[in-house]
Amino acid sequence: MKKTAIFGALTIAGLAAGAAAAGTLDDVKARGKLNCGVTTGLVGFAAPDANGKWEGFDVAVCRAVAAAVLGDGDAVEFVPTTGKTRFTALASGEIDVLARNTTWTFSRDVDLKFNFIGVNYYDGQGFMVPKALGVSSAKDLDGATVCIQTGTTTELNLADFFRTNNINYEPVPIETNAEAQQQYLAGACDVYTTDASGLAATRATFETPGDHILLPEIISKEPLGPLVRHGDDEWGDVVAWTLYALIAAEELGVTSANVAEIGTSTNNPEIKRLLGTEGTLGEMMGVDADWAAKAIAVGGNYGEIFAKNIGEETPIGLARGLNAQWTNGGLIYAPPFR
């Protein structure tokens, strides 16, 4: 009799522990801080600056979400994750959102039970080689030693690419971008492969970036985006629509400079709805009416964030390319705010 009671209590405790995982939005509000998973350091996407303040393209998404939910873009706890630890960190609830240039794939979305809430950078896997090697195409890499970040989709793409082209290579699995950089520069591998944006970012930190070239082949589709746990759709909506708000803001011409007054001065109803001066979009989602305005005020709209962190004016020097607004022939597109 007593035993049954104990087991019953245990079962209830177990179920309670399971149920506590739901309601991330309320958890974040109660905590007053957003836990955001980022890389361990990839300049332009997420890296601490000289003062230890996290900055970058992915970091901007975290700050925008924090601003939308908590009204403060600095109310973020950045949790550095490696390619290996990131999914466990998200699944276990250690972080609320993972913004770590993570590729959207079927198995991650379906089998690992995550929800990719959109794409903030359309990327593809590329190769970087020293100019002195005299290689002009990835198909000339037969027999090369390739540095690769372990636990990423690039590992599988690489195996597929070399197999399809019937050439051989020797993989050197490496845990972080910093180690890969060191190995590559020491000549312990001939080639470094990862997402083309990551290669550009890494090359920008070299002493002589001009001595290294990116090969023309892009061997995969790598749609990178933030992701949340499966099954908490309210929270997923908040993160997704914050990203869309940044994208829509660029399309509608809302910038960090004019966000404070354009909501009242404009006649465009969509801008009014976006910024909360008209309609009840924020209320529907369980956040303040001016959530989008706060999110945009932190780092600007999508275009501003891109230009500031990884754009052509920065050392990383990425062109908008596929990541231009759909109105400019790119793939960046936000559903209507209605």
Place this chain on the structure above:
Amino acid sequence: MTTLTDPPKGAFRPSMLLYDSRYRSLTLQAIAAIVLACCFLYLYSNLAANLRAAGLNISYDFLGNPAGYDINQTLIDYTSQSTNWRAAVVGILNTLLVAFLACVTATVFGVLAGVLRLSPNWLVRKLMAFYVEIFRNIPVLIWIIIIFTIMTAVLPAPSAFRGENASSSMLFDAVAMTNRGVYVPGPYFTRGFGAEGNGALNWLLVIAVLVGSLIATRMVTASADAKQAETGVRPKTLWLNLGIWFVPVIVVLFALGLTWDYPALQGFNFQGGLKIGGPLIALWFALSIYTGAFIAENVRAGIQAVSKGQTEAAAALGLRPRRIMGLVVLPQALRVIIPPLISQYLNITKNSSLAIAVGYADITATLGGITLNQTGRAIECVLLLMLFYLVISLLISAFMNVYNNAMKLKER
């Protein structure tokens, strides 16, 4: 006349469980066991509930799916289309390889350093003390990374061997030391069995011949011992033994057509020959030299546990120092040395899981790293990993315990 009867047995009463010292310990043990079982049950139900809440389940089906990634050091055939299970086996073999190599060299380093630490020579003694203190007081992960970093920074890249006036050249035109690994000539057979006369059967044959030689030399030694016991004169067996060791194996190797495949620079890397990868060397060396420092202390303790009178008695009989060490001190010291040595071997095997730091594809890197990541089956992979290390560690200690029982003082 009195009849002998048993003293009256008190009927068992439940209160005796608490107040009778015969039963109390049983009660306490039973309570402890129930509490422990409840703890595990709680952990399990928590896990099961959380997994159910997340919509996940425990399944090992992924082991049969193609792994999809490549591995840089494979002792068996493996391609990216092989299964996750095969990738795990590749990792297991790599773990066993580095653990075996490191156990052997750590023992050599440890015995040398331990004996030399007791040397009458001040400089040698202090140098060995320095070695022991430096290596065992810095974590092994740091040593692995230091050695690997030094290797990649100091040794030349393969491209340095290229061209007319290359900045590096191969040792004896046979060994190339690069920052990706050391390339040495690899043996292969031209007239052997199997595919292209180069099957695994050939090596089994060579090993069989060596085992035969071992048995034969043992028999020679036994007969020499018998002769010595009988006549007092020990027949010379050195040349006979050398002959038994070398002649058959050389004949077999010649018959199979042993040839050497020299490494040569081709394209980006050296091709041909045997490649001992940089990660393997760094891990092997770091584990050996780190654990060697601990073994040195075990050896020193073992030697010092043998009473000084033994050494003095042997010296009084006219034995030279090396023979005293080999015949009198070490055999007795082994009894003290072996039990802690088992722990050191277990440490080497478990510490080899730090391989991922230098990109060595051991079981933690394949099954517990890439497979875990690509399939997301963390719990399943970690459970398998735990099982593997547990089985290997238990096997090593079982094996070493057999050796310990053979060595220990026979008490009758």
